[in-house]
Amino acid sequence: MRDRQTERREATRLEILDAAWALARENGLSQITLRDVANQVGMRAPSLYSHFGSKNAIYDAMFAQAWSEAALEMRDVARRLPSSPRTALKKLARTFFDFEVSDLARHQLMNQRTIPGFEPSPAAYAPAVQVLDDLHEVMAGLGVRDAADIDLYTAIVSGLIDAQQANDPGGDRWSRLLDRAIDMFADNVGIPESVGRKT
Amino acid sequence: MRDRQTERREATRLEILDAAWALARENGLSQITLRDVANQVGMRAPSLYSHFGSKNAIYDAMFAQAWSEAALEMRDVARRLPSSPRTALKKLARTFFDFEVSDLARHQLMNQRTIPGFEPSPAAYAPAVQVLDDLHEVMAGLGVRDAADIDLYTAIVSGLIDAQQANDPGGDRWSRLLDRAIDMFADNVGIPESVGRKT
DNA sequence: GTCTATACACCGATAGAC
């Protein structure tokens, strides 16, 4: 039987998180204050402590949300990858790249330590590990099995993401280099070319 | 004639900055408080305002210091580069990589936006631009003249730096991949191999 | 010119009444 009490509580939690996301996108991730969040959901600041143990606990839940979203999106793409390994590598990279670049606040929370005292809890970190585990599995299917190769792949992709966000937000100066970078990587690990010749 | 007044003032400024660096390395970049910094140099917090207009002005001066150091070190290396372009590329990348990885607090200040309200001033940003301008010049001498190529190069190197700092601080999991990544890049832009064959 | 004492507004967090 449904537990209306629990449902209501969960709804309030989500309402608080939505308010926090909205404020993060508007004023910056670290500029969120408990008073602002509470005000946005019609509460006083101390009332938030009935739902989250601390401000960092709110960041923690947001962190888990963000990586869970990413896990869903990456799995969805992984299920319908193009047959060419090289094109598949590009599709994977492009999906993650666009996901990260489309939300600056979310990207900062997921990948940078921009909040002074915040360290994600093991529970919140789990979906991030999930994304990486999935990547290893998919990459193995594409012929990339060495862990060092995947370390290189992730460093390249996130290097381009960080450069794009930091130096040309809203533009495409590094976004344009992504396919070329993946070709470069594919050449290095010996993945055969898909169709035609590389430039 | 020497201006003892100005000399004393400059010495005090450097003393304050040294204290700030020490506290940043000890407790984290964003954890330094004006009261702690002041205490370390034998002052009260408000006295710092005789030397810096705000806390962010201290970060600003530290930012300029860090990138000036980097500019010096990179120029020093650039003056005595190995003759092989490929080896020279590796030497440049390795120098910057080691410089960044050797000081976490400095790396955060230079390359990440880990301080909430802080944005470097144009004056403090100048040495960072200098480093990039120098890189363009050196790279041109090595046969890399396309700006997009250099964008790719910097994204790869800083991607590896960030991964090393974030996921394996003190280790070498991504450090080991640097030479390989540069070879991969050199292959892509058509720089001939130095000696022997790539693996 | 430097430094101090004081004060202010804001923050995250806690205690206790209802």
Added chain:
DNA sequence: GTCTATCGGTGTATAGAC
């Protein structure tokens, strides 16, 4: 659960001592 009241701590402005 939510409130009011309040705490210790922060960056910072200002008045004034030396």
